[in-house]
Amino acid sequence: MKRLLERIDREILAAGGKRSRSRAVVIEGFFRAREHVTIEELTRSVHESAPGIGAVTVYRTLKLLERLGYAKELDFGEGARRYESNLSPHHDHLVCRQCGTVIEFEDREIEDLQDLVTRRHGFRPTAHRLEIYGFCRKCASGNSPERSR
Amino acid sequence: MKRLLERIDREILAAGGKRSRSRAVVIEGFFRAREHVTIEELTRSVHESAPGIGAVTVYRTLKLLERLGYAKELDFGEGARRYESNLSPHHDHLVCRQCGTVIEFEDREIEDLQDLVTRRHGFRPTAHRLEIYGFCRKCASGNSPERSR
């Protein structure tokens, strides 16, 4: 974690940015937070240790992390964006409609087929988003429709 | 087209709704419009023949069509939603980052694999969204970076 934060710090400097306490807190908070966090959730969690930090700074910091390639914007159609760290390899998401649980999965075969389809249409692919919505085992069984998020 | 509009009309009545001139205009406009239309685009096009119709009615009518299963909401991350008619069979989208061209495709194999993955994680799938972003042939060749939308 420390190494990571230092590396990001160096990249920001190299890009003409400056160090800042608030931003450091947000960045560390982001990597400690649960995956698929909203700005609002992250702001609240950051406020526990540093109540002075404005939500705007959280917005800005996540945009910055995205530009640097450390974060990825997600949109599960909930109205507010979510962000996930971009340290682990590419994956897609399985979202439970009932309890909100998100499972990450990776399927080489699907990826390859996507690439094929894309090229077949003369496109040069740059990114894709695949989200599958449904009901997780617990919620599908109809008994305990929990709401975890 | 006429048959379709009548059918929708009957369904609305059956669901306790009433006929309305404005709504009929919006519905017909929607099915005549280009695929993947935004509310704003559709409102503008509807205004050409019926300037009195408010954007709110367009919003409401598309929500209604969605509930009845005749329209599908899309989100290509542009800020505003798009809607497409849900008459043709399921398909996914290939979106050009440069000119905005959208190509629809369908790949049985990808669908099947998605289903497999989903069930492997104990989920009961209900829907999915797959969008592939990239550059279309024209834009990828770097020469004519058009902006069609």
Added chain:
DNA sequence: CATGATAATGAAATTCATTTTCATAATAGC
């Protein structure tokens, strides 16, 4: 270390798509 240049901050204001509210108008069923 003082200083000037520049970047970062946070609060408030703004934007923009969408939704809600509400008074009025239209429609269906009797």
Added chain:
DNA sequence: GCTATTATGAAAATGAATTTCATTATCATG
């Protein structure tokens, strides 16, 4: 035609995200 109910459109409200701006912090120097 009457009456109950639904639909409409304008305006207001909402809510996430962005911009503005005056202030503060940080950096690179001399």
